Amino acid sequence: MTKSVELYDAILNGDAKKAHAATQAAIEAGVEPLTLISESMVPAMDEVGRLFEEEEYFVPELLLAGRAMKSSMELLRPLMTASGEKLSAKVVIGTVKGDQHDIGKNIVASMLEGSGFDVIDLGVDVSAEAFVAAIKEQNPQFVCLSALLTVTMPAMKTTIDALSNAGLRPRVKVLIGGAPVTGQYAKEIGADGYSENASGAVVLVRSLLAEA
Protein backbone atom coordinates (compact mmCIF):
# COMPACT_ATOMS: atom_id res chain seq x y z
CA MET A 1 0.00 0.00 0.00
CA THR A 2 1.50 3.33 -1.06
CA LYS A 3 -1.04 5.73 0.35
CA SER A 4 -0.04 7.35 3.62
CA VAL A 5 -3.21 7.66 5.65
CA GLU A 6 -1.20 9.52 8.27
CA LEU A 7 -0.15 12.19 5.74
CA TYR A 8 -3.70 12.46 4.39
CA ASP A 9 -5.10 12.91 7.91
CA ALA A 10 -2.36 15.33 8.95
CA ILE A 11 -3.04 17.63 5.98
CA LEU A 12 -6.79 17.39 6.47
CA ASN A 13 -6.37 18.31 10.14
CA GLY A 14 -3.84 21.03 9.41
CA ASP A 15 -1.12 19.43 11.53
CA ALA A 16 2.23 20.41 10.04
CA LYS A 17 4.33 18.41 12.49
CA LYS A 18 2.42 15.20 11.84
CA ALA A 19 2.52 15.83 8.08
CA HIS A 20 6.28 16.22 8.24
CA ALA A 21 6.68 13.06 10.33
CA ALA A 22 4.33 11.04 8.11
CA THR A 23 6.21 12.15 5.01
CA GLN A 24 9.53 11.18 6.57
CA ALA A 25 8.15 7.78 7.52
CA ALA A 26 6.79 7.19 4.03
CA ILE A 27 10.09 8.16 2.41
CA GLU A 28 11.94 5.78 4.72
CA ALA A 29 9.46 3.08 3.78
CA GLY A 30 10.40 3.59 0.16
CA VAL A 31 7.34 5.41 -1.14
CA GLU A 32 8.16 7.53 -4.21
CA PRO A 33 7.59 11.30 -3.79
CA LEU A 34 5.24 11.56 -6.77
CA THR A 35 3.24 8.63 -5.44
CA LEU A 36 2.96 10.28 -2.06
CA ILE A 37 1.78 13.46 -3.72
CA SER A 38 -0.79 11.79 -5.96
CA GLU A 39 -2.05 9.20 -3.47
CA SER A 40 -2.12 11.22 -0.24
CA MET A 41 -1.50 14.92 -0.72
CA VAL A 42 -3.76 15.61 -3.69
CA PRO A 43 -6.74 13.67 -2.24
CA ALA A 44 -6.28 15.46 1.09
CA MET A 45 -6.24 18.91 -0.52
CA ASP A 46 -9.21 17.93 -2.69
CA GLU A 47 -11.09 17.06 0.48
CA VAL A 48 -10.01 20.33 2.08
CA GLY A 49 -11.39 22.15 -0.96
CA ARG A 50 -14.64 20.20 -0.76
CA LEU A 51 -15.07 20.99 2.92
CA PHE A 52 -14.46 24.68 2.15
CA GLU A 53 -17.11 24.59 -0.56
CA GLU A 54 -19.49 22.95 1.91
CA GLU A 55 -18.71 25.71 4.45
CA GLU A 56 -17.38 23.18 6.92
CA TYR A 57 -13.86 24.57 6.56
CA PHE A 58 -12.99 28.24 6.50
CA VAL A 59 -9.88 30.29 5.81
CA PRO A 60 -8.02 29.28 9.00
CA GLU A 61 -8.46 25.59 8.18
CA LEU A 62 -7.34 26.17 4.56
CA LEU A 63 -4.19 27.94 5.68
CA LEU A 64 -3.38 25.27 8.26
CA ALA A 65 -3.86 22.53 5.67
CA GLY A 66 -1.65 24.49 3.28
CA ARG A 67 1.07 24.80 5.89
CA ALA A 68 0.90 21.06 6.61
CA MET A 69 1.15 20.33 2.90
CA LYS A 70 4.19 22.61 2.59
CA SER A 71 5.93 20.87 5.49
CA SER A 72 5.59 17.65 3.52
CA MET A 73 6.78 19.26 0.29
CA GLU A 74 9.90 20.55 2.05
CA LEU A 75 11.00 16.94 2.34
CA LEU A 76 9.81 15.85 -1.08
CA ARG A 77 11.19 18.67 -3.24
CA PRO A 78 14.90 17.89 -2.76
CA LEU A 79 14.25 14.24 -3.53
CA MET A 80 12.35 15.12 -6.69
CA THR A 81 15.04 17.55 -7.79
CA ALA A 82 17.72 14.89 -7.25
CA SER A 83 15.83 12.23 -9.16
CA GLY A 84 14.68 14.57 -11.94
CA GLU A 85 11.00 13.96 -11.20
CA LYS A 86 8.73 16.81 -12.22
CA LEU A 87 5.27 17.88 -11.19
CA SER A 88 2.55 17.96 -13.82
CA ALA A 89 2.67 21.69 -14.53
CA LYS A 90 4.23 24.90 -13.33
CA VAL A 91 2.20 27.90 -12.15
CA VAL A 92 3.46 31.42 -11.49
CA ILE A 93 1.13 33.33 -9.16
CA GLY A 94 1.05 36.81 -7.64
CA THR A 95 -1.07 39.74 -6.51
CA VAL A 96 -0.88 42.48 -9.11
CA LYS A 97 0.85 45.85 -8.85
CA GLY A 98 -0.57 48.22 -6.29
CA ASP A 99 -2.42 45.54 -4.31
CA GLN A 100 -1.11 44.36 -0.93
CA HIS A 101 -3.79 41.70 -0.34
CA ASP A 102 -2.56 38.15 -0.39
CA ILE A 103 -4.74 35.84 1.63
CA GLY A 104 -6.83 34.74 -1.34
CA LYS A 105 -3.75 34.39 -3.49
CA ASN A 106 -2.05 32.34 -0.76
CA ILE A 107 -4.99 29.96 -0.53
CA VAL A 108 -5.07 29.46 -4.30
CA ALA A 109 -1.30 28.87 -4.29
CA SER A 110 -1.62 26.29 -1.52
CA MET A 111 -4.50 24.50 -3.19
CA LEU A 112 -2.61 24.35 -6.48
CA GLU A 113 0.59 23.16 -4.83
CA GLY A 114 -1.32 20.59 -2.84
CA SER A 115 -2.96 19.45 -6.04
CA GLY A 116 0.37 18.49 -7.48
CA PHE A 117 1.43 21.61 -9.34
CA ASP A 118 4.78 23.37 -9.09
CA VAL A 119 3.84 26.82 -7.77
CA ILE A 120 6.11 29.86 -7.92
CA ASP A 121 4.62 32.55 -5.66
CA LEU A 122 5.84 36.06 -6.52
CA GLY A 123 4.06 37.66 -3.54
CA VAL A 124 2.10 40.93 -3.52
CA ASP A 125 2.35 44.21 -5.40
CA VAL A 126 3.97 42.42 -8.35
CA SER A 127 4.69 44.60 -11.35
CA ALA A 128 3.97 43.53 -14.91
CA GLU A 129 7.73 43.57 -15.51
CA ALA A 130 8.27 41.15 -12.62
CA PHE A 131 5.65 38.77 -14.04
CA VAL A 132 7.36 38.96 -17.44
CA ALA A 133 10.76 38.25 -15.90
CA ALA A 134 9.43 35.31 -13.87
CA ILE A 135 7.75 33.77 -16.88
CA LYS A 136 10.93 34.08 -18.94
CA GLU A 137 12.92 32.47 -16.16
CA GLN A 138 10.49 29.80 -14.97
CA ASN A 139 8.72 28.94 -18.22
CA PRO A 140 5.39 28.06 -16.55
CA GLN A 141 2.29 26.81 -18.33
CA PHE A 142 0.04 29.04 -16.19
CA VAL A 143 0.16 32.47 -14.62
CA CYS A 144 -2.42 33.38 -11.99
CA LEU A 145 -3.15 37.04 -11.24
CA SER A 146 -4.97 38.12 -8.07
CA ALA A 147 -6.58 41.45 -7.13
CA LEU A 148 -8.90 42.29 -4.25
CA LEU A 149 -9.62 45.89 -5.20
CA THR A 150 -11.50 47.29 -8.15
CA VAL A 151 -8.84 49.98 -8.35
CA THR A 152 -6.08 47.40 -8.86
CA MET A 153 -7.94 45.21 -11.35
CA PRO A 154 -6.64 47.27 -14.30
CA ALA A 155 -3.14 46.05 -13.38
CA MET A 156 -4.30 42.61 -14.55
CA LYS A 157 -4.79 43.98 -18.04
CA THR A 158 -1.49 45.84 -17.84
CA THR A 159 0.21 42.54 -16.99
CA ILE A 160 -1.48 40.65 -19.82
CA ASP A 161 -0.52 43.41 -22.24
CA ALA A 162 3.08 43.24 -21.01
CA LEU A 163 3.11 39.48 -21.62
CA SER A 164 1.85 40.07 -25.16
CA ASN A 165 4.43 42.79 -25.83
CA ALA A 166 7.17 40.48 -24.59
CA GLY A 167 5.98 37.74 -26.95
CA LEU A 168 5.15 35.47 -24.02
CA ARG A 169 1.38 35.40 -24.25
CA PRO A 170 1.10 32.25 -26.44
CA ARG A 171 3.29 30.35 -23.97
CA VAL A 172 1.10 30.72 -20.88
CA LYS A 173 -2.52 30.49 -19.91
CA VAL A 174 -3.50 33.53 -17.83
CA LEU A 175 -6.02 32.95 -15.05
CA ILE A 176 -7.43 35.71 -12.85
CA GLY A 177 -9.33 35.90 -9.59
CA GLY A 178 -10.26 38.04 -6.60
CA ALA A 179 -13.45 39.31 -4.98
CA PRO A 180 -14.39 41.99 -7.54
CA VAL A 181 -13.20 40.01 -10.58
CA THR A 182 -15.76 38.47 -12.90
CA GLY A 183 -15.79 36.08 -15.83
CA GLN A 184 -16.91 38.98 -17.98
CA TYR A 185 -13.87 40.98 -16.93
CA ALA A 186 -11.60 38.02 -17.73
CA LYS A 187 -12.97 38.01 -21.27
CA GLU A 188 -12.65 41.78 -21.61
CA ILE A 189 -8.96 41.80 -20.75
CA GLY A 190 -8.06 38.67 -22.69
CA ALA A 191 -7.47 36.26 -19.80
CA ASP A 192 -7.90 32.54 -20.44
CA GLY A 193 -9.96 31.85 -17.37
CA TYR A 194 -11.44 33.04 -14.11
CA SER A 195 -12.42 31.36 -10.90
CA GLU A 196 -14.30 32.74 -7.94
CA ASN A 197 -12.56 30.47 -5.43
CA ALA A 198 -9.51 28.30 -4.83
CA SER A 199 -11.17 24.97 -5.54
CA GLY A 200 -12.44 26.36 -8.81
CA ALA A 201 -8.93 27.49 -9.70
CA VAL A 202 -7.67 23.93 -9.30
CA VAL A 203 -10.50 22.59 -11.46
CA LEU A 204 -9.76 25.27 -14.06
CA VAL A 205 -6.04 24.46 -14.25
CA ARG A 206 -6.79 20.75 -14.50
CA SER A 207 -9.35 21.24 -17.26
CA LEU A 208 -7.06 23.52 -19.28
CA LEU A 209 -4.26 20.99 -18.91
CA ALA A 210 -6.56 18.23 -20.15
CA GLU A 211 -7.40 20.33 -23.21
CA ALA A 212 -3.75 21.02 -24.00
Place this chain on the structure above:
Amino acid sequence: MTGRDRILAVLAGQQPDHIPCMPITMTFAADISAVKYLQYVRDHRIMAEAQIRTAEAFGLDYVSTISDPTREAADLGASIQWYDDRPPAIIEGQALFADKAALGRMEPVDHVRGNRMEDRIRGIELLRERAGSELFVEGWVEGPCAEGADLRGINRLMMDFSDDPEFVHDLFDFTLQIAIGFSTEQIQAGADIIGVGDAAASLVGPRIYKEFVWPWEKRLVDSIHKDGGRVRLHICGNTRRILDGMGALGCEMVDIDYPVPMELARSQTGQLQTLTGNMDPVRELRNGSPEAIARSLEAQQLQAGAQWIVAAGCEVVRDTPHENLRAMVEFAQTHAPAA
Protein backbone atom coordinates in the same frame (compact mmCIF):
# COMPACT_ATOMS: atom_id res chain seq x y z
CA MET B 1 -38.31 64.50 6.92
CA THR B 2 -34.52 64.86 6.87
CA GLY B 3 -32.19 61.98 6.10
CA ARG B 4 -31.20 61.91 9.73
CA ASP B 5 -34.84 61.75 10.89
CA ARG B 6 -35.53 59.05 8.32
CA ILE B 7 -32.77 56.77 9.58
CA LEU B 8 -33.65 57.43 13.22
CA ALA B 9 -37.28 56.54 12.46
CA VAL B 10 -36.30 53.15 11.03
CA LEU B 11 -34.00 52.44 13.96
CA ALA B 12 -36.86 53.28 16.34
CA GLY B 13 -39.19 50.91 14.50
CA GLN B 14 -41.31 53.83 13.27
CA GLN B 15 -42.57 54.58 9.78
CA PRO B 16 -40.40 57.06 7.80
CA ASP B 17 -41.65 58.85 4.67
CA HIS B 18 -39.59 56.44 2.58
CA ILE B 19 -36.80 53.89 2.92
CA PRO B 20 -33.45 55.44 3.88
CA CYS B 21 -30.42 55.02 1.63
CA MET B 22 -26.95 54.60 3.13
CA PRO B 23 -24.46 53.26 0.57
CA ILE B 24 -20.81 53.47 1.64
CA THR B 25 -18.90 55.93 -0.57
CA MET B 26 -15.16 56.46 -0.28
CA THR B 27 -13.15 56.64 -3.52
CA PHE B 28 -16.45 57.38 -5.28
CA ALA B 29 -16.97 60.44 -3.07
CA ALA B 30 -13.39 61.62 -3.65
CA ASP B 31 -14.01 61.45 -7.40
CA ILE B 32 -17.25 63.41 -7.06
CA SER B 33 -15.26 66.11 -5.30
CA ALA B 34 -12.43 65.84 -7.87
CA VAL B 35 -9.76 65.19 -5.24
CA LYS B 36 -7.09 62.51 -5.07
CA TYR B 37 -7.84 59.81 -2.55
CA LEU B 38 -4.60 60.57 -0.71
CA GLN B 39 -5.97 64.04 0.01
CA TYR B 40 -9.28 62.54 1.09
CA VAL B 41 -7.78 60.19 3.67
CA ARG B 42 -5.28 62.72 5.02
CA ASP B 43 -7.42 65.82 5.42
CA HIS B 44 -10.79 65.65 7.17
CA ARG B 45 -11.87 68.94 5.58
CA ILE B 46 -11.49 67.44 2.11
CA MET B 47 -13.25 64.25 3.20
CA ALA B 48 -16.13 66.16 4.78
CA GLU B 49 -16.58 68.33 1.71
CA ALA B 50 -16.62 65.25 -0.55
CA GLN B 51 -19.10 63.43 1.67
CA ILE B 52 -21.48 66.38 1.76
CA ARG B 53 -21.19 66.96 -1.99
CA THR B 54 -21.89 63.29 -2.68
CA ALA B 55 -24.84 63.14 -0.29
CA GLU B 56 -26.32 66.28 -1.84
CA ALA B 57 -25.68 65.25 -5.44
CA PHE B 58 -27.28 61.84 -5.05
CA GLY B 59 -29.75 62.35 -2.20
CA LEU B 60 -28.06 60.07 0.32
CA ASP B 61 -29.35 60.18 3.88
CA TYR B 62 -25.99 60.16 5.64
CA VAL B 63 -22.35 61.11 5.59
CA SER B 64 -19.52 58.94 6.84
CA THR B 65 -15.92 59.15 7.96
CA ILE B 66 -15.03 55.63 6.80
CA SER B 67 -12.00 55.89 4.55
CA ASP B 68 -9.58 52.98 4.91
CA PRO B 69 -8.63 50.36 7.50
CA THR B 70 -5.28 51.84 8.48
CA ARG B 71 -6.08 54.82 10.72
CA GLU B 72 -5.59 53.03 14.03
CA ALA B 73 -2.70 50.91 12.75
CA ALA B 74 -0.87 53.94 11.35
CA ASP B 75 -1.07 55.77 14.67
CA LEU B 76 0.18 52.68 16.46
CA GLY B 77 3.26 52.71 14.24
CA ALA B 78 2.43 50.07 11.63
CA SER B 79 4.02 50.27 8.18
CA ILE B 80 1.58 51.68 5.68
CA GLN B 81 1.80 51.72 1.91
CA TRP B 82 0.47 55.04 0.65
CA TYR B 83 -0.93 55.56 -2.81
CA ASP B 84 -1.69 58.75 -4.66
CA ASP B 85 -5.25 57.91 -5.57
CA ARG B 86 -6.38 54.78 -3.75
CA PRO B 87 -6.79 53.66 -0.13
CA PRO B 88 -3.61 53.14 1.88
CA ALA B 89 -2.83 49.55 2.83
CA ILE B 90 -1.09 47.71 5.62
CA ILE B 91 2.25 46.18 4.61
CA GLU B 92 1.70 42.73 6.06
CA GLY B 93 5.32 41.68 5.67
CA GLN B 94 6.24 44.41 8.15
CA ALA B 95 3.27 43.88 10.49
CA LEU B 96 3.65 45.59 13.85
CA PHE B 97 3.09 42.37 15.78
CA ALA B 98 4.77 39.97 13.36
CA ASP B 99 6.79 39.19 16.46
CA LYS B 100 4.21 38.32 19.09
CA ALA B 101 6.40 39.71 21.86
CA ALA B 102 5.88 43.20 20.40
CA LEU B 103 2.31 43.19 21.74
CA GLY B 104 3.58 43.15 25.32
CA ARG B 105 5.83 46.13 24.65
CA MET B 106 3.05 48.39 23.38
CA GLU B 107 2.24 51.56 25.28
CA PRO B 108 -1.37 52.76 25.65
CA VAL B 109 -2.41 55.03 22.79
CA ASP B 110 -3.71 58.55 23.12
CA HIS B 111 -6.54 58.54 20.62
CA VAL B 112 -6.75 62.25 20.00
CA ARG B 113 -3.04 62.82 19.60
CA GLY B 114 -2.61 60.16 16.98
CA ASN B 115 -2.46 61.89 13.65
CA ARG B 116 -4.88 59.77 11.64
CA MET B 117 -7.36 59.00 14.40
CA GLU B 118 -7.54 62.65 15.34
CA ASP B 119 -8.23 63.51 11.71
CA ARG B 120 -11.32 61.28 11.77
CA ILE B 121 -12.53 62.84 15.03
CA ARG B 122 -12.14 66.32 13.51
CA GLY B 123 -14.00 65.05 10.44
CA ILE B 124 -16.96 64.01 12.58
CA GLU B 125 -17.03 67.41 14.27
CA LEU B 126 -16.99 69.15 10.92
CA LEU B 127 -19.67 66.94 9.39
CA ARG B 128 -21.82 67.42 12.46
CA GLU B 129 -21.39 71.19 12.25
CA ARG B 130 -21.99 71.46 8.51
CA ALA B 131 -24.58 68.76 7.88
CA GLY B 132 -25.59 67.17 11.17
CA SER B 133 -29.03 68.73 11.33
CA GLU B 134 -29.97 67.14 8.00
CA LEU B 135 -27.80 64.08 7.58
CA PHE B 136 -26.93 61.16 9.83
CA VAL B 137 -23.23 61.34 10.75
CA GLU B 138 -21.25 58.12 10.91
CA GLY B 139 -17.97 57.49 12.68
CA TRP B 140 -15.91 54.37 12.16
CA VAL B 141 -13.60 52.04 14.05
CA GLU B 142 -11.88 48.81 13.11
CA GLY B 143 -13.42 45.87 14.95
CA PRO B 144 -11.25 43.81 17.30
CA CYS B 145 -10.65 41.03 14.78
CA ALA B 146 -9.97 43.31 11.81
CA GLU B 147 -7.56 45.46 13.79
CA GLY B 148 -5.90 42.32 15.12
CA ALA B 149 -5.42 41.20 11.52
CA ASP B 150 -4.01 44.61 10.60
CA LEU B 151 -1.47 44.54 13.42
CA ARG B 152 -0.52 40.86 13.41
CA GLY B 153 -0.87 40.16 9.68
CA ILE B 154 -4.00 38.42 8.55
CA ASN B 155 -2.25 35.23 7.44
CA ARG B 156 -0.57 34.89 10.84
CA LEU B 157 -3.75 35.65 12.75
CA MET B 158 -5.71 32.98 10.89
CA MET B 159 -3.24 30.36 12.13
CA ASP B 160 -2.88 31.89 15.61
CA PHE B 161 -6.44 30.80 16.37
CA SER B 162 -5.13 27.24 16.36
CA ASP B 163 -1.49 27.76 17.30
CA ASP B 164 -1.77 30.23 20.18
CA PRO B 165 -5.32 30.94 21.38
CA GLU B 166 -4.10 32.82 24.44
CA PHE B 167 -2.18 35.27 22.27
CA VAL B 168 -5.29 35.90 20.17
CA HIS B 169 -7.28 36.85 23.24
CA ASP B 170 -4.46 39.14 24.42
CA LEU B 171 -4.31 40.71 20.95
CA PHE B 172 -8.06 41.25 20.78
CA ASP B 173 -8.06 42.68 24.28
CA PHE B 174 -5.52 45.24 23.04
CA THR B 175 -7.44 46.04 19.86
CA LEU B 176 -10.66 46.29 21.84
CA GLN B 177 -9.15 48.98 24.05
CA ILE B 178 -8.09 50.93 20.96
CA ALA B 179 -11.59 50.64 19.49
CA ILE B 180 -13.27 51.63 22.75
CA GLY B 181 -11.12 54.73 23.20
CA PHE B 182 -11.52 55.75 19.57
CA SER B 183 -15.28 55.21 19.52
CA THR B 184 -15.75 57.16 22.75
CA GLU B 185 -13.98 60.16 21.21
CA GLN B 186 -16.08 59.90 18.04
CA ILE B 187 -19.33 59.80 19.98
CA GLN B 188 -18.25 62.86 21.95
CA ALA B 189 -17.42 64.55 18.63
CA GLY B 190 -21.01 64.05 17.51
CA ALA B 191 -21.21 60.77 15.62
CA ASP B 192 -24.79 59.51 15.37
CA ILE B 193 -23.56 55.98 14.82
CA ILE B 194 -20.25 54.14 14.95
CA GLY B 195 -19.51 51.79 12.09
CA VAL B 196 -17.59 48.78 13.36
CA GLY B 197 -15.70 47.27 10.44
CA ASP B 198 -14.70 43.70 11.26
CA ALA B 199 -14.25 42.21 7.81
CA ALA B 200 -11.67 39.62 8.88
CA ALA B 201 -14.43 37.96 10.90
CA SER B 202 -16.02 36.76 7.64
CA LEU B 203 -13.02 34.50 7.04
CA VAL B 204 -13.51 32.37 10.13
CA GLY B 205 -16.22 29.80 10.72
CA PRO B 206 -18.86 29.76 13.41
CA ARG B 207 -16.67 27.99 16.00
CA ILE B 208 -13.86 30.54 15.87
CA TYR B 209 -16.30 33.43 15.56
CA LYS B 210 -18.17 32.42 18.71
CA GLU B 211 -15.07 31.56 20.74
CA PHE B 212 -12.67 34.31 19.69
CA VAL B 213 -14.43 37.14 17.87
CA TRP B 214 -17.96 37.54 19.17
CA PRO B 215 -17.04 38.11 22.84
CA TRP B 216 -14.75 41.01 21.90
CA GLU B 217 -17.22 42.48 19.43
CA LYS B 218 -19.87 42.28 22.15
CA ARG B 219 -17.70 44.22 24.58
CA LEU B 220 -17.16 46.92 21.97
CA VAL B 221 -20.87 47.15 21.17
CA ASP B 222 -21.70 47.38 24.88
CA SER B 223 -19.10 50.09 25.37
CA ILE B 224 -20.49 52.16 22.49
CA HIS B 225 -23.97 51.79 23.93
CA LYS B 226 -22.69 52.81 27.37
CA ASP B 227 -21.28 55.95 25.75
CA GLY B 228 -24.72 56.70 24.32
CA GLY B 229 -23.78 55.68 20.77
CA ARG B 230 -25.30 53.40 18.16
CA VAL B 231 -23.56 50.65 16.20
CA ARG B 232 -23.50 49.70 12.52
CA LEU B 233 -21.76 46.33 12.23
CA HIS B 234 -20.01 45.89 8.90
CA ILE B 235 -18.56 42.46 8.20
CA CYS B 236 -18.28 42.28 4.45
CA GLY B 237 -17.89 38.96 2.69
CA ASN B 238 -19.69 35.68 3.21
CA THR B 239 -21.12 35.74 6.74
CA ARG B 240 -23.81 33.08 6.26
CA ARG B 241 -22.54 30.89 9.07
CA ILE B 242 -22.10 33.65 11.66
CA LEU B 243 -25.31 35.60 11.07
CA ASP B 244 -26.94 34.44 14.29
CA GLY B 245 -24.00 35.75 16.29
CA MET B 246 -24.00 39.04 14.40
CA GLY B 247 -27.69 39.43 15.17
CA ALA B 248 -27.14 38.67 18.85
CA LEU B 249 -24.68 41.53 19.38
CA GLY B 250 -27.46 44.08 19.85
CA CYS B 251 -26.27 46.43 17.09
CA GLU B 252 -28.74 49.02 15.85
CA MET B 253 -27.77 48.18 12.26
CA VAL B 254 -26.15 45.15 10.66
CA ASP B 255 -24.72 45.36 7.13
CA ILE B 256 -25.24 42.37 4.88
CA ASP B 257 -22.91 41.84 1.93
CA TYR B 258 -23.99 40.39 -1.40
CA PRO B 259 -22.82 36.77 -0.89
CA VAL B 260 -25.49 36.39 1.82
CA PRO B 261 -29.11 36.04 0.73
CA MET B 262 -31.11 38.78 2.46
CA GLU B 263 -33.80 36.22 3.23
CA LEU B 264 -31.29 34.17 5.22
CA ALA B 265 -29.98 37.27 6.99
CA ARG B 266 -33.52 38.16 8.04
CA SER B 267 -34.32 34.68 9.32
CA GLN B 268 -31.05 34.45 11.24
CA THR B 269 -31.09 37.91 12.83
CA GLY B 270 -34.79 38.25 13.61
CA GLN B 271 -37.56 40.59 12.47
CA LEU B 272 -36.50 43.51 14.66
CA GLN B 273 -32.91 43.79 13.44
CA THR B 274 -32.34 46.67 11.03
CA LEU B 275 -30.42 45.28 8.07
CA THR B 276 -28.50 47.33 5.51
CA GLY B 277 -27.53 46.13 2.06
CA ASN B 278 -26.99 44.01 0.15
CA MET B 279 -26.58 44.81 -3.54
CA ASP B 280 -23.46 43.43 -5.25
CA PRO B 281 -21.37 46.60 -5.68
CA VAL B 282 -19.55 45.34 -8.78
CA ARG B 283 -21.82 42.95 -10.67
CA GLU B 284 -25.09 44.78 -9.98
CA LEU B 285 -24.46 48.38 -8.97
CA ARG B 286 -21.50 49.09 -11.23
CA ASN B 287 -22.06 46.69 -14.10
CA GLY B 288 -25.87 46.57 -14.10
CA SER B 289 -28.53 48.83 -15.58
CA PRO B 290 -30.84 51.18 -13.67
CA GLU B 291 -33.75 48.87 -14.50
CA ALA B 292 -31.95 45.79 -13.21
CA ILE B 293 -30.99 47.67 -10.04
CA ALA B 294 -34.61 48.55 -9.36
CA ARG B 295 -35.68 44.93 -9.90
CA SER B 296 -32.96 43.69 -7.57
CA LEU B 297 -33.99 46.16 -4.87
CA GLU B 298 -37.60 45.04 -5.14
CA ALA B 299 -36.49 41.48 -4.49
CA GLN B 300 -34.32 42.61 -1.58
CA GLN B 301 -37.20 44.49 -0.01
CA LEU B 302 -39.43 41.43 -0.17
CA GLN B 303 -36.80 39.44 1.67
CA ALA B 304 -35.65 42.12 4.12
CA GLY B 305 -39.04 43.36 5.31
CA ALA B 306 -39.64 46.59 7.21
CA GLN B 307 -36.39 47.02 9.13
CA TRP B 308 -34.29 47.65 6.06
CA ILE B 309 -32.01 50.36 4.71
CA VAL B 310 -30.96 50.43 1.06
CA ALA B 311 -27.23 50.09 0.40
CA ALA B 312 -24.67 48.11 -1.52
CA GLY B 313 -23.12 45.17 0.31
CA CYS B 314 -19.84 47.06 0.54
CA GLU B 315 -18.28 50.25 -0.83
CA VAL B 316 -19.75 51.81 -3.98
CA VAL B 317 -16.85 51.35 -6.37
CA ARG B 318 -15.43 54.48 -7.92
CA ASP B 319 -16.37 53.92 -11.53
CA THR B 320 -20.01 53.14 -10.78
CA PRO B 321 -22.18 54.94 -13.36
CA HIS B 322 -23.93 57.85 -11.72
CA GLU B 323 -27.28 56.82 -13.17
CA ASN B 324 -26.93 53.48 -11.39
CA LEU B 325 -26.41 55.05 -7.97
CA ARG B 326 -29.28 57.41 -8.76
CA ALA B 327 -31.47 54.39 -9.56
CA MET B 328 -30.66 52.95 -6.14
CA VAL B 329 -31.53 56.21 -4.40
CA GLU B 330 -34.68 56.64 -6.51
CA PHE B 331 -35.90 53.24 -5.43
CA ALA B 332 -35.44 54.18 -1.78
CA GLN B 333 -37.12 57.56 -2.27
CA THR B 334 -40.16 56.08 -4.01
CA HIS B 335 -40.78 53.18 -1.66
CA ALA B 336 -42.09 53.09 1.88
CA PRO B 337 -40.80 50.38 4.20
CA ALA B 338 -42.68 47.12 3.88
CA ALA B 339 -45.63 46.83 6.20
